[in-house]
Amino acid sequence: MKVLGLVGSPRKNSNTDIAVTQILRGAEASSHQTEKLYLYDLEIAPCVDCRNCKTKSNHQCTIKDDMQLVYPKLEEADVVVFGSPLYWYGPTAKMKLLIDRLRPYVESKKLKDKKAILVIPSAEGADACSFMAGAFELSFEYLGVDLAGKVLVKAYEKAEVAKQPATLKATFELGKAIK
Ligand SMILES: Cc1cc2nc3c(=O)[nH]c(=O)nc-3n(C[C@H](O)[C@H](O)[C@H](O)COP(=O)(O)O)c2cc1C
Numbered sequence: 516m517k518v519l520g521l522v523g524s525p526r527k528n529s530n531t532d533i534a535v536t537q538i539l540r541g542a543e544a545s546s547h548q549t550e551k552l553y554l555y556d557l558e559i560a561p562c563v564d565c566r567n568c569k570t571k572s573n574h575q576c577t578i579k580d581d582m583q584l585v586y587p588k589l590e591e592a593d594v595v596v597f598g599s600p601l602y603w604y605g606p607t608a609k610m611k612l613l614i615d616r617l618r619p620y621v622e623s624k625k626l627k628d629k630k631a632i633l634v635i636p637s638a639e640g641a642d643a644c645s646f647m648a649g650a651f652e653l654s655f656e657y658l659g660v661d662l663a664g665k666v667l668v669k670a671y672e673k674a675e676v677a678k679q680p681a682t683l684k685a686t687f688e689l690g691k692a693i694k
Contacts, residue, residue, distance in 0.1 A: 519592035523599030523610030530636035541690025574623035601637035627659035640669035
């Protein structure tokens with residue numbers, strides 16, 4: 516299987532990155548193919564509701580930016596790990612840009628029956644993540660994507676998750692359990 520990890524934090528080697536990477540390492544231990552993308556390395560323009568993906572372009576987004584590289588990777592993946600820290604009780608701006616650009620899949624249904632794993636580090640912990648997790652869960656449901664796991668990590672300082680053996684183990688095991 517192919518597992519694609521999306522890191523929606525601007526901080527490389529920090530909490531989101533570490534948790535997503537552990538999931539990918541676990542997946543590799545179960546012989547799955549993995550790839551990781553740092554969203555902050557990509558140019559992702561906002562969806563402008565042109566509706567071309569609905570009507571004029573065979574369900575393709577017509578905005579020419581790095582999402583054109585991401586779309587085939589999403590379509591080839593069996594499991595997508597969506598990792599974003601909690602920013603003001605929602606995802607980071609970059610992750611939101613990516614989510615908005617999933618609009619073509621409402622029509623094409625190309626993400627249907629794929630699996631998603633959600634990773635949300637936050638300073639306040641799980642209770643503060645209910646709005647963001649809920650928004651992702653509803654969006655996955657709308658796209659026909661099955662939520663296969665949810666990791667809500669309490670962490671604030673850079674790379675704090677590296678000092679949480681339980682989180683490292685749980686995320687590795689989550690990846691290893693992918694089937
Ligand atoms: C702009 C901004 C907004 C944030 N908003 C929240 C928040 O609403 N609730 C919370 O618990 N933590 C919030 N945080 C803290 C981050 O979620 C936390 O530091 C997280 O571990 C960062 O993950 P990273 O190390 O992968 O970047 C915020 C951080 C920033 C920079």
